[in-house]
Amino acid sequence: MNESEQRRISILVIEDEPGDLGLIQAYVRLAGIRRIGDQDPVVWASTLAQGVAAAAASMPDVILLDLSLPDSSGLHTVEAMHTVAPDVPIIVLTGQDDHQLAEAALQAGAQDYLVKGQFQHDALGRAIRHALVRQKLESRLSLFRAALNSVANGILITDIDSTIEWANPAFTRMTGFSLTEAVGRHTGEMLNSGKQDPQFYRRMWDTILAGRVWTGELINRRKDGSLYAEALTISPVTDGNGRIQHFVAIKQDISERKANEERVQHLAHHDQLTDLPNRSLLSDRLFQALAQARRDRGTVALMFLDLDSFKPVNDTLGHDIGDLLLKEVALRLQNCVPRESDTVARLGGDEFVILLAQIEKAADAVVVAGKLLAALERPFLIGPHRISISGSIGIAVYPQHGDEVNQLLKNADIAMYHAKKAGRNCYRFFREVTETAGV
Incomplete structure (x- = not known):
């Protein structure tokens, strides 16, 4: 002094x-x-x-x-x-x-x-x-x-073996474990969700035991058993000789952020009205299906479906009824595809595409097309209205009718227009279209 x-x-x-x-x-x-x-x-x-x-x-x-x-x-x-x-x-x-x-x-x-x-x-x-x-x-x-004690992020202090020595109130709010319940327990025993593999934790421990800060995201488990997404930073604390004595972990609950990101991703790849995959997600799945088919020498069918007599519904009953009808159509179409790997997508308006990613032969697409047409023939009850429509389907098959995404979409679309010309409420293969046209 x-x-x-x-x-x-x-x-x-x-x-x-x-x-x-x-x-x-x-x-x-x-x-x-x-x-x-x-x-x-x-x-x-x-x-x-x-x-x-x-x-x-x-x-x-x-x-x-x-x-x-x-x-x-x-x-x-x-x-x-x-x-x-x-x-x-x-x-x-x-x-x-x-x-x-x-x-x-x-x-x-x-x-x-x-x-x-x-x-x-x-x-x-x-x-x-x-x-x-x-x-x-x-x-x-x-x-x-x-x-x-006032910060929003959870803070933990552990010894070198990851045994908890102190935690702040935000940690309690995040996990449900009080300070008394947490002190003396191993973080892995208390919070591990089983969602990360051993290699994840091995890389984390290799980093912090080398005296470096580790930052990452993981899924942890609360006291009540519920899971939450967490952003975690672990910093080693050393003594005067550079030996690690403790670790300080800063934990942030990012569950809401992750959920928002997932919602944004979902909206970017799904039709807002029917929640079916949109053109972007369909193209991605079709690309993957074609890559798999090339490796396995398999067969892929793409079906372009356009509703018959949908425009009069909008014109006479209004777009609200038309939207409700499209939602019901989407549900029926989904119930007709046989496998989880198959995709029903909406391109817009009254146009739908069905991707059959794994079929043994082109004739398998005929079975599905028959189910789709039969499902659409049954009357739709929308409020007080009894609505009858049908569909026209064009089918393109890999590898006969194209070997890349845009070509198959284009050829299935062409085949659908020929189904319309053939009287609607039917299907046509692209092969039949080219033979009729003399190509």
């Missing part, structure tokens, strides 16, 4: 013996604690009540407190002053036989103690300096604790 800092110190001495007060004042001067202008650095109170009033009127930097006062004694004296001035360091003054009481006073909130008759000015100055330093450190620690 330099001289300018010493001059700023104000000391409240609560002592009922004038002789002891005079000795303290002399020691304060010898310790280099000077007057603040015309003001003596020492403020005197001879009773606890006077000390409480003096502290409330002008909060001192340090309190020297006699544990035996006319109106109070023992730990009650410390507790009363600590309540009035919780952020001011208290140094208690005790008699020669009061060591146990002095130690109890430390537990009650005092920073230090001095035994009357057994200290000189240097001991007093040192006690005051140490008390101020400790108080400043405790204030900083309190600030750090408050900051860690």
Whole structure:
């Protein structure tokens, strides 16, 4: 503590013996604690009540407190002053036989103690300096604790074996585990969802045991068993020799963000009205199906379906009824495809495409086309309306009618228009179209 800092110190001495007060004042001067202008650095109170009033009127930097006062004694004296001035360091003054009481006073909130008759000015100055330093450190620690307890992200401190030593309230809100439940438990035992493979954790441990920060995303499990997505950063904490002693983990629940991303992705690849795959997702699945068929020398069928007599529904009953009809059509079409690998997509308007990714022969597409036409022939009950429609289907088969995405889509579309010309409510293969046209 330099001289300018010493001059700023104000000391409240609560002592009922004038002789002891005079000795303290002399020691304060010898310790280099000077007057603040015309003001003596020492403020005197001879009773606890006077000390409480003096502290409330002008909060001192340090309190020297006699544990035996006319109106109070023992730990009650410390507790009363600590309540009035919780952020001011208290140094208690005790008699020669009061060591146990002095130690109890430390537990009650005092920073230090001095035994009357057994200290000189240097001991007093040192006690005051140490008390101020400790108080400043405790204030900083309190600030750090408050900051860690108020942040939105979960924070964990573990030992080198990943055993939890401390967690903040955000961790409890995120996982459902209280601090008491968490301390002493291994993070892997408590939070592991089983969604990450051993290689994931091996890479993580290789990173942090090498002294590097690890950042990633994973799925963890809450106390109630539910799963959540988490962004996790783990930082090693080392001692003065560079040895890792602890790990600090910062955890953020990103479940909502992930759900939003999935919704955006879904909307980008699905028709908003029917929730069927759109042209983009259909093209991707058709590309994958063709790649698989090339490897396996398999067969793929693409069916282009256009509704017959849909426009009069919109014109006479309105677009709201038309939209409800399209939703019902989508459900019926989905019920007609035989495998999960098959896709029913809506390109827009009343145009649908059915991808049969794995068929043994072209004739298998005929079976599905018959189911589709039969499903559409059954009347649709939309509110009070009984609506009858049908469909026209064009079929293109890989590899006979094309070997890439756009070619198969184009040829299936051409075949569908020939089905329309053939009287509707029927299907046509692209091969039949080319033979009829003399190609």
